[in-house]
Amino acid sequence: MARTAQDVTDAELSVLQMLWDHGTSSVRELTERLYKEVSLSLTATVQKLLERLEGKKYVKRDRKTWPHQFSAIVRRDELIAHQLQTTADKLCEGELNTLLTCLVKTKGLSAEDRESLRTLLDDLDSNAK
Amino acid sequence: MARTAQDVTDAELSVLQMLWDHGTSSVRELTERLYKEVSLSLTATVQKLLERLEGKKYVKRDRKTWPHQFSAIVRRDELIAHQLQTTADKLCEGELNTLLTCLVKTKGLSAEDRESLRTLLDDLDSNAK
DNA sequence: TGAAAGCCAGACGACTTGTCTTTAGTCTGT
């Protein structure tokens, strides 16, 4: 039994970052931004990464345009939340709250960090009301 | 270039869980708990996992006893914090606060969850004062 | 219609990871 596949690999993530930062793009544009140069092999690499991201439903492709236009269909914070949920499942039996507590407890949060978190919680409270 | 190695793999984690739950153990004990049976190959597998965990400084081995006794040298919450930091580094440029914010924002925390978090923050405040 | 670019499928090599085999070392009861 070999290792379990990662949700998003490093190379895939770097493509996603470009899509988040610059919006809908073509393969060429992405390649230029990522590698500062364009070649047959490099664009093929990006193509493959996009293909895999498309399979994972993190990116969508507009096939009606030429060249195809790619855009992210997860937001950065959604992906983060998903990753955290995965970690929670593995280490805390899915208890996100446990994980949050561990996190807040163990890592040194600054006073400002704590303050902004508290504000955030307040907002949530009033929305939920 | 292949993928970057995982911090703790699934099989390694299951060994760690046993150490967390039952404390210092021998290879045989771990094997029995994990597989409900003992064989040459299974114990060798556990042995190898322990060896790798030792290399990662997550487990220590007492070579003075026979058979060797193994124990975890990270706590569960330390490992969790480390995993989260890794995620933060990858997705938020290391900003743990950003990650926390994303998390709290995106995932539905219950009112009780929010309350316990707030209490936790209060505790931290008074300790830090 | 021919050149330039993009699309796609498949192949590849380096690496990871869980498992197993083999050999050598250590303990136990008699």
Added chain:
DNA sequence: ACAGACTAAAGACAAGTCGTCTGGCTTTCA
């Protein structure tokens, strides 16, 4: 002190991942 049983250590191995590349095809546009 020796047979038998167990443990330790090292390495091999298969299956899978992942980033990269090649080569053949399609589309666009001058």
